[in-house]
Each structure stands twice: as structure tokens, then as C-alpha cells.
Amino acid sequence: MNRPMRSRRQATLASLAAELGVSRTTVSNAYNRPDQLSPELRKRVLETAKRLGYAGPDPVARSLRTRKAGAVGLLLTENLSYAFRDPAAVGVLEGLALACEDAGVGLTLVPGSPGNEDVAAVHRAGVDGFVVYSVPDDDPHLEAALQRPVPTVIVDQPQLEGLDRVGPDDEAATIDLANHVVGLGHRQVGVLCMRLSSDRNDDFVSLYRQQDAHYHVQRARLAALQRTFEAAGVSWESVPVVERFDHHVDDGASAARQLLDKHPRVTALICTSDILALGALAEAGRRGLRVPADLTITGFDGIGEATRAGLTTVHQPVLEKGKAAGTLLLGAGDRVASKVITLPTELRVGTTSGPPRTAEQHWFGP
Amino acid sequence: MNRPMRSRRQATLASLAAELGVSRTTVSNAYNRPDQLSPELRKRVLETAKRLGYAGPDPVARSLRTRKAGAVGLLLTENLSYAFRDPAAVGVLEGLALACEDAGVGLTLVPGSPGNEDVAAVHRAGVDGFVVYSVPDDDPHLEAALQRPVPTVIVDQPQLEGLDRVGPDDEAATIDLANHVVGLGHRQVGVLCMRLSSDRNDDFVSLYRQQDAHYHVQRARLAALQRTFEAAGVSWESVPVVERFDHHVDDGASAARQLLDKHPRVTALICTSDILALGALAEAGRRGLRVPADLTITGFDGIGEATRAGLTTVHQPVLEKGKAAGTLLLGAGDRVASKVITLPTELRVGTTSGPPRTAEQHWFGP
DNA sequence: TGAACAAACCGTAACGGTTCAGAACATGGT
DNA sequence: ACCATGTTCTGAACCGTTACGGTTTGTTCA
Numbered sequence: 001m002n003r004p005m006r007s008r009r010q011a012t013l014a015s016l017a018a019e020l021g022v023s024r025t026t027v028s029n030a031y032n033r034p035d036q037l038s039p040e041l042r043k044r045v046l047e048t049a050k051r052l053g054y055a056g057p058d059p060v061a062r063s064l065r066t067r068k069a070g071a072v073g074l075l076l077t078e079n080l081s082y083a084f085r086d087p088a089a090v091g092v093l094e095g096l097a098l099a100c101e102d103a104g105v106g107l108t109l110v111p112g113s114p115g116n117e118d119v120a121a122v123h124r125a126g127v128d129g130f131v132v133y134s135v136p137d138d139d140p141h142l143e144a145a146l147q148r149p150v151p152t153v154i155v156d157q158p159q160l161e162g163l164d165r166v167g168p169d170d171e172a173a174t175i176d177l178a179n180h181v182v183g184l185g186h187r188q189v190g191v192l193c194m195r196l197s198s199d200r201n202d203d204f205v206s207l208y209r210q211q212d213a214h215y216h217v218q219r220a221r222l223a224a225l226q227r228t229f230e231a232a233g234v235s236w237e238s239v240p241v242v243e244r245f246d247h248h249v250d251d252g253a254s255a256a257r258q259l260l261d262k263h264p265r266v267t268a269l270i271c272t273s274d275i276l277a278l279g280a281l282a283e284a285g286r287r288g289l290r291v292p293a294d295l296t297i298t299g300f301d302g303i304g305e306a307t308r309a310g311l312t313t314v315h316q317p318v319l320e321k322g323k324a325a326g327t328l329l330l331g332a333g334d335r336v337a338s339k340v341i342t343l344p345t346e347l348r349v350g351t352t353s354g355p356p357r358t359a360e361q362h363w364f365g366p
Numbered sequence: 367m368n369r370p371m372r373s374r375r376q377a378t379l380a381s382l383a384a385e386l387g388v389s390r391t392t393v394s395n396a397y398n399r400p401d402q403l404s405p406e407l408r409k410r411v412l413e414t415a416k417r418l419g420y421a422g423p424d425p426v427a428r429s430l431r432t433r434k435a436g437a438v439g440l441l442l443t444e445n446l447s448y449a450f451r452d453p454a455a456v457g458v459l460e461g462l463a464l465a466c467e468d469a470g471v472g473l474t475l476v477p478g479s480p481g482n483e484d485v486a487a488v489h490r491a492g493v494d495g496f497v498v499y500s501v502p503d504d505d506p507h508l509e510a511a512l513q514r515p516v517p518t519v520i521v522d523q524p525q526l527e528g529l530d531r532v533g534p535d536d537e538a539a540t541i542d543l544a545n546h547v548v549g550l551g552h553r554q555v556g557v558l559c560m561r562l563s564s565d566r567n568d569d570f571v572s573l574y575r576q577q578d579a580h581y582h583v584q585r586a587r588l589a590a591l592q593r594t595f596e597a598a599g600v601s602w603e604s605v606p607v608v609e610r611f612d613h614h615v616d617d618g619a620s621a622a623r624q625l626l627d628k629h630p631r632v633t634a635l636i637c638t639s640d641i642l643a644l645g646a647l648a649e650a651g652r653r654g655l656r657v658p659a660d661l662t663i664t665g666f667d668g669i670g671e672a673t674r675a676g677l678t679t680v681h682q683p684v685l686e687k688g689k690a691a692g693t694l695l696l697g698a699g700d701r702v703a704s705k706v707i708t709l710p711t712e713l714r715v716g717t718t719s720g721p722p723r724t725a726e727q728h729w730f731g732p
Numbered sequence: 733t734g735a736a737c738a739a740a741c742c743g744t745a746a747c748g749g750t751t752c753a754g755a756a757c758a759t760g761g762t
Numbered sequence: 763a764c765c766a767t768g769t770t771c772t773g774a775a776c777c778g779t780t781a782c783g784g785t786t787t788g789t790t791c792a
Contacts, residue, residue: 010515012748023772028750037770055513059492060435061748063426064777070490071474080467084460087453094450101446101477106491108437108474111467124436125472126425126492147421149376249670282674304615305671308648378778389742394780403740427778430747 011054020048031057063126071106072329073127075141077134080112082247086275087303088318089133092155095322096131103330112141119144129329131155136198136214151332155325157216164332166324166341168316170217173345174224177298177314178270180347182232184355186268186296189234190259191225191241192252192280193218193272200245203258207237221272221300240266244276252279253286260287267296267356274299274306274313281309281352292354302348310351317343377420386414397423429492437472438695439493441507443500446478448613452641453669454684455499458521461688462497469696478507485510495695497521502564502580517698521691523582530698532690532707534682536583539711540590543636543664543680546713548598550721552634552662555600556625557591557607558618558646559584559638566611569624573603587638587666606632610642618645619652626653633662633722640665640672640679647675647718658720668714676717683709 017024022041029036030045037045049056063069074096076083083089100107105128111121122130122144130145130152137158145152146163153164181189196205196213210226213219226236242259244251252275260266260283271277277299281291289295299306302315324341383390388407395402396411403411415422429435440462442449449455466473471494477487488496488510496511500522511518512529520526522533547555562571562579576592579585592602608625610617618641626632626649635650637643643665647657655661665672668681690707 013750014748024749025751025773026771029771032750041770053513053515055510055515056489057750058430058748059490060426060429061777062490062750063492064424064430064748064779065750067777069426069492071492073472080463081460084456084463090450090456094447097446097450097475100475104477104487106439106474106476106487108472109463109466110472111470121470121472123422124425124428126429126435126437144421147419149419149421249674278674308615308644379780380778390779391743391781392741395741398780407740423780424778427747428780430749430778431780433747 011049011052013054013057016045016049016052016054019052020045028057060126069126069128070104071108071127072100072326073108073110073122073125073130073145075110075122075130075132075135075145076112077136083133085248086273086301087305088274088301088316091303091318092133092322092325095319095324096326097322098319099323099326099330103326105330110141123148129153129332131325131329134215134217137216138214151329153325153329153332155321159216162338164328164339166321166328166343167217168321168343168345170220171224173314173316173347174221174300175228176345176347177300178225178228180312180349180353181268181270181296181298182228184268184296184353186356187232187234188263188266188356189229189239189268189270190263190266191222191239191270191272192255192259192276193222193241193243194247194276195245196243201243202245202251202255203243204262205241205243209243210241218272225270247273247275249275249279249282252276253283254279256280256283267294268353269295269297271297271299274301274303274311277311277313277352278305278309281311291352294357296353296356298353302346307348307350312350312353313348315346315348377415377418379420379423382411382415382418382420385418386411394423426492435492435494436470437474437493438466438692439474439476439488439491439496439511441476441488441496441498441501441511442478443502443505449499451614452639452667453671454640454667454682457669457684458499458688458691461685461690462692463688464685465689465692465696469692471696476507489514495519495698497691497695500581500583503582504580517695519691519695519698521687525582528704530694530705532687532694532709533583534687534709534711536586537590539680539682539713540587540666541594542711542713543666544591544594546678546715547634547636547662547664547719548594550634550662550719552722553598553600554629554632554722555595555605555634555636556629556632557588557605557636557638558621558625558642559588559607559609560613560642561611562609567609568611568617568621569609570628571607571609575609576607584638591636613639613641615641615645615648618642619649620645622646622649633660634719635661635663637663637665640667640669640677643677643679643718644671644675647677657718660723662719662722664719668712673714673716678716678719679714681712681714 013024013027017027026037027045030042097107108127110125117140119140122141129150132142132154134156135142156167196218210222230236240259240263242255244255269280271280277297280297284291284295291297299311299313302313306313321343379390379393383393392403393411396408463473474493476491483506485506488507495516496518498508498520501508503524519530562584576588596602606625606629608621610621635646637646643663646663650657650661657663665677665679668679672679687709
């Protein structure tokens with residue numbers, strides 16, 4: 001124990017009132033409505049409180065009475081590290097925390113009971129609302145949150161009718177990016193993507209698995225790529241897509257390795273996140289491939305390290321995303337219609353994208 | 367509003383009991399002690415609950431009665447971004463979140479009411495304990511937390527007698543690093559450090575300010591550097607130290623610029639964090655300085671990006687730090703003595719440190 | 733037959749506050 | 763002397779739950 005021993009039992013508002021010979025109401029007012037009692041009495045109350053080691057009204061009891069928990073809950077995907085290791089996710093967290101701080105409420109990370117579908121923690125969380133960040137379409141925790149009589153806001157995914165949501169237009173953004181790559185002349189491309197479903201598949205991805213992905217964001221990005229490349233005359237079936245369940249830089253590297261080993265003629269690697277792209281970049285270096293001369297690499301998100309590495313990517317305002325989610329939730333009290341906020345994205349062309357290697361340019365020669 | 371309209375008033379345990387014609391105790395038992403009632407009745411209770419839109423016992427009321435909030439509070443420094451932008455801090459957060467998840471409790475980020483000393487949020491937080499991360503020696507929020515009748519664990523700083531704490535041995539680790547730099551032959555060094563006090567000073571630091579720093583960690587690191595370099599015959603007064611209030615890569619770059627502009631003959635830049643070092647690295651590149659041929663740069667923390675950049679740094683196990691804080695706090699219930707956990711650190715020599723430039727080696731020549 | 737015991741359920745008293753409608757008293761205006 | 767107004771404080775109800783110590787009912791077994 002690192003606290004000094006107080007009296008036999010912790011002081012309460014009632015014991016304080018008894019000690020002072022005043023009513024509980026008065027003590028309560030001393031803390032919450034200073035104008036409701038004389039300054040002298042208030043001073044006496046506060047002094048006695050200090051003497052008795054009373055740190056003010058119990059937050060939980062107060063919450064019960066006022067029907068305000070003073071905190072919003074954040075539901076992350078089952079794997080916490082997944083969220084903390086990606087600066088894009090951390091950015092959302094920061095934005096949300098900022099919004100909460102502004103409103104003077106806490107932000108509670110609700111334990112996800114990794115792996116299993118134990119949803120009890122969602123029911124046990126003393127919060128005034130939930131922000132659900134990037135979970136699969138049929139996530140049980142989301143469902144549990146919706147059962148609670150508090151508002152819920154979704155960030156990124158899933159996209160559900162009638163629910164508040166904030167996120168970018170993944171499809172439009174990806175089309176932009178794909179057009180950039182197509183415009184450079186690439187026709188032999190490969191794709192590195194994140195987890196598509198809750199069953200692990202660190203391997204190439206079938207067309208079916210792409211379309212059946214449980215994660216809306218990945219599904220939308222892949223679909224947008226498919227659409228754009230097919231419009232450019234590239235058969236999507238011929239485009240190798242490699243998936244990674246985990247989401248570290250090393251996973252991006254190993255995915256790039258796997259893809260390039262099998263498809264060495266690929267001239268561009270489109271990654272659905274910057275983290276994966278950074279890994280791909282490392283792998284390219286390891287293979288002695290010059291970027292972008294030998295290989296174009298693109299990311300998605302626009303995290304700081306990507307900018308520093310000169311990565312061509314789609315930047316999305318993650319901080320604003322978190323903030324928007326927070327303000328949306330905190331202002332959801334008496335709103336009647338659901339609200340969807342679409343955030344702007346920006347294609348940022350860096351130094352990792354360029355025309356395909358000259359060896360292949362005879363395709364376009366005279 | 368994004369929730370369907372329930373009945374006139376939210377269902378409670380009592381209304382459910384009334385509807386069913388059983389006692390509240392029984393309904394409570396249906397949720398908390400299934401063995402205390404017949405399976406049929408329990409099923410009936412749960413079904414009726416679903417029909418009435420009752421999502422289970424109210425968490426706040428339950429907390430009041432059981433005297434368990436089911437969450438621990440995290441107190442960060444006044445500036446949230448400060449914490450989220452540094453992967454080292456995020457690592458601690460992740461570790462702590464992991465420990466909380468294991469224990470099935472939430473992790474609440476307590477709003478710090480930026481800048482001002484409004485400590486109310488600490489008193490309003492419904493939590494079973496506090497983790498205080500890296501705050502100045504006299505932080506009012508820490509003081510407020512200690513007043514609450516719940517255990518508190520400190521991470522990194524401050525170092526206070528009789529309080530639980532987890533952190534590395536900053537002094538020993540820094541001495542290791544300094545000896546490495548000294549051993550390479552550097553005698554003209556500069557230092558980039560983080561905020562030393564709550565008053566902003568983006569400038570060179572006086573000796574007095576170094577020793578009077580309100581942040582224990584920075585004070586310890588600077589003191590260790592001073593000790594080691596003076597032992598090597600370097601007058602510490604001649605060593606330029608530049609401070610940055612904020613803590614982004616750009617701040618490291620500008621600090622390096624400021625220092626090198628005034629002291630171009632410096633052969634090594636010791637930074638008290640990897641973030642600052644990464645900035646210094648960028649600035650060196652901008653100046654056309656080769657690292658380490660022209661300039662040695664070192665960091666502190668061992669974050670991922672630093673490793674990828676080949677930075678010479680001191681690695682500390684941030685994830686374990688957070689985890690240790692969590693387990694320490696969660697197990698603090700009936701402990702009687704305060705506990706201090708010192709984490710191991712490791713000097714990681716990368717490709718950014720080497721002997722000083724040859725031009726100056728005539729100092730040591732025959 | 734009835735004592736013993738387990739299973740199923742219940743009543744009451746907290747848990748520690750906030751809120752609201754007044755009571756008691758003083759002040760000032762007419 | 764009377765009423766209106768304001769200040770300061772109080773009593774009781776209520777927030778939704780769980781802990782604790784019962785009671786009731788049914789079964790088993792000597």
C-alpha cells in the first residue's frame with residue numbers, strides 16, 4: 001500500500017456533515033454550488049474535509065445520481081497492439097482524446113477480451129457513449145454497444161445504415177491513387193493489403209476472399225483498385241494480392257517478399273497502408289531494387305514516417321477524424337437523425353512513384 | 367439520435383422484476399449468479415430483458431454497490447499530443463492497456479485540463495487507481511490523485527519517496543551512452559534535450575536551469591552526461607545544451623540547427639530522445655553533413671523508426687514498462703510496502719555514431 | 733412421519749451522492 | 763405592522779444496483 005492509513009473508514013459526505021453538524025445537502029453544495037452557502041461555512045467544510053482526508057464527492061455515486069458517467073468508451077479491434085502500432089490509429093486516438101479533453105470527459109479504453117466474443121466488458125463500462133474504431137462488419141462488441149442506451153459513433157468501419165459514422169471516402173481516394181499509378185504507365189502491379197477477415201491468411205488472396213472481406217475499408221479499397229485497373233485494361237485476376245493479418249512494418253516486408261518472389265516482373269506495389277508500404281520499401285532496398293526506377297511503391301494514410309521517407313500515399317486527416325468522432329458523440333444527446341461525416345483525403349505524390357522501368361517501355365514505343 | 371426509441375423510460379432491474387413478478391434480487395442473480403436460480407426462470411428473465419430493451423445491470427449503479435469502478439485512470443502530462451506523438455509514450459500506453467485488458471478492466475484517460483491547474487477531473491474520475499505517466503516533480507494532478515483513496519503508480523517521473531514507481535535507471539543508461547561517445551574520441555559535443563520546466567524555453571540552457579529542471583528524467587540524464595564528460599576532461603560549461611518545449615521530429619531538427627549554427631565545430635550531438643535525434647538526423651542531411659563521418663548523433667528510447675534509421679540509442683522496454691505499471695497497480699490492493707521496479711536498458715550502437723572527423727584528429731596525432 | 737437439507741427465491745438495507753421544495757430568519761420598502 | 767424578497771440551510775426522495783440474511787418449497791432418508 002502506498003497510501004497513508006486514513007481513519008477506520010473512508011470519510012463520506014454524510015460523515016463530514018455529521019462531524020460539522022450540518023446537513024448533507026450543505027456539504028454537497030460546498031462542492032457543487034458555492035453560492036448556496038455562506039463563504040465562512042464553505043471554508044469550514046473544506047477545511048474539515050481536508051482534515052478528515054475527504055477528497056470530494058465520490059465520482060461513482062455522483063454519476064449514478066446525475067446520470068452522467070463523465071467518460072466515453074472506445075472500442076478497438078480485438079488486438080490492441082494492432083491499434084497502438086499504427087500511427088494512423090494513434091492519430092485517431094489522439095484526436096478523440098483531444099475532443100474529450102475539451103469537453104472535460106474521460107476516454108475509456110474498453111477491454112476487448114482478446115479473441116473471444118466475451119462482450120461483458122462493453123456492458124460493464126461506465127460511459128456516456130461509445131466510439132467504435134475500425135471493426136469488422138459483424139463485430140459482437142459493436143452489437144453490444146448498440147444495445148446500451150447510449151449513443152454510438154463509428155469510425156471508418158463498418159458502414160451501417162442509420163448509425164453515426166466518420167471516415168474518409170476510401171473508394172474515391174483509392175481511385176485517385178490508382179489513377180496516379182496507371183497514369184505513370186504501370187500495368188503489372190501487385191497489392192499488399194491488411195487483414196480481410198478474422199481468420200488468418202498470410203498469403204495470396206483469392207478474388208472471392210477479396211469481395212467477401214469482413215472489413216469494409218479494405219473491401220472498398222480493393223474494389224476501387226479493381227475497378228480502376230480494369231478500366232485501364234488490366235485483368236484484375238492477374239493482379240496478385242497478398243494479405244497480412246498483423247500490421248507491423250515487418251509484415252509489409254514479408255508480404256512484399258512473398259509477392260515479388262512469385263511475381264518479379266511487377267513494376268508497382270500498391271499497399272493499403274503506409275506501414276505495409278514502409279515494409280515493402282525496406283524489402284525493396286534489401287533486394288537492391290531502386291525505388292521508383294525499378295519499383296514504384298505507394299501507401300495509404302499519410303503518417304509522419306511515410307512523409308519523411310518520401311512515400312507516395314493518400315493522406316487522410318486522422319487527428320480530425322478522431323476529433324470529429326468525439327464532437328459527434330458528445331453532441332449526440334438530443335439529435336434525431338444520424339450523421340455521417342466524410343473527411344477529405346489528399347493524394348501526396350512523393351519520391352517512391354515513377355514510370356515503370358525502361359526495359360518495359362517498348363510496350364509504348366513507336 | 368442513432369438509437370431506436372425505447373419505451374417511455376429506460377428499463378431497470380426493478381421494472382424488469384415487476385414485469386416478471388419476481389424480486390430484484392432474482393433478476394440480479396440472473397446476470398451475476400446464474401446458479402442461484404432455475405435455468406428456466408433465468409431464460410425467462412433474459413428473454414424479457416431483451417424484449418424490454420434492457421441491456422443488463424447499469425454499470426454505474428453496480429460500481430457504487432460493489433465499490434469497484436472497473437477501470438484505472440491514466441494521468442498524462444498537460445499536453446496530450448506530447449504523449450501521443452512519441453512512440454515511446456505510446457508503447458507505455460500499449461503496455462498498460464494490455465495489462466488492463468488482461469485484468470478485464472478499462473483504462474481511462476483522465477482529461478488534464480490543458481495548461482491550467484484545474485484538478486477537478488482527477489476527482490471526478492470513476493477509477494480504482496491511477497497511473498501517472500511522466501509528469502513534473504510538483505504536478506498538481508499527481509497531488510490530487512494521491513488524495514483519492516485509491517492506489518497510485520508512477521511511471522518514469524517524478525521519483526517520490528514511498529510511492530510505487532516503475533522506470534529505467536536513467537542515470538546508469540545515460541552514463542553507458544556517454545562513455546560510448548567519449549570512447550569514440552568525441553570531446554566537442556552538443557546536447558539536445560526535452561522540456562525541462564513548464565515555462566517554455568526553446569533555446570540554449572543555462573547550467574542553473576539544467577540543475578533546477580522540474581522533470582526528473584531530463585535532470586538525471588543531463589547530470590549523468592555532465593558527470594561522464596567532466597570525468598573525460600570536458601568542461602561541461604563549454605557544452606551547449608539546447609532545449610525544446612514541444613517534442614516532434616521538427617523540433618529536433620530546429621534544435622540541431624540552432625545548436626550547429628552557433629557551434630559548428632561540434633562532432634557529436636547527444637539527444638535525450640529518439641524523436642529529437644531523428645530531427646537532428648534530418649537537419650544533418652539538409653546541411654550535407656555525413657553521419658557519422660562528420661557528425662555523430664545519438665538518441666534515447668529505442669523506438670522502431672530509430673532502429674530502422676540505424677540510430678545509436680539506448681533502448682528501454684517501453685511495453686514492459688506499461689505492463690509493469692498495470693500489474694503493479696492492479697495488485698496494489700493489500701500490499702503494505704511501496705514497490706519500485708527498475709527496468710533494464712540496453713545501449714544499441716547503430717550506424718550514426720563513429721569517431722570524430724579526421725580534420726580534428728591532429729589533436730591526438732603524434 | 734418428520735427431521736435434515738438443498739434449491740429457489742425474496743425483503744431490506746445499504747452504497748454515496750444530488751435535487752427540489754420548502755423552513756427559518758433577516759432585510760428593506762411602504 | 764405587513765408583505766415581498768433574498769439568503770442560508772434542511773428533510774426527504776431518489777438514482778439502480780448488490781450484499782446479506784432470511785423464507786418457502788420440495789426431496790431424501792432414517
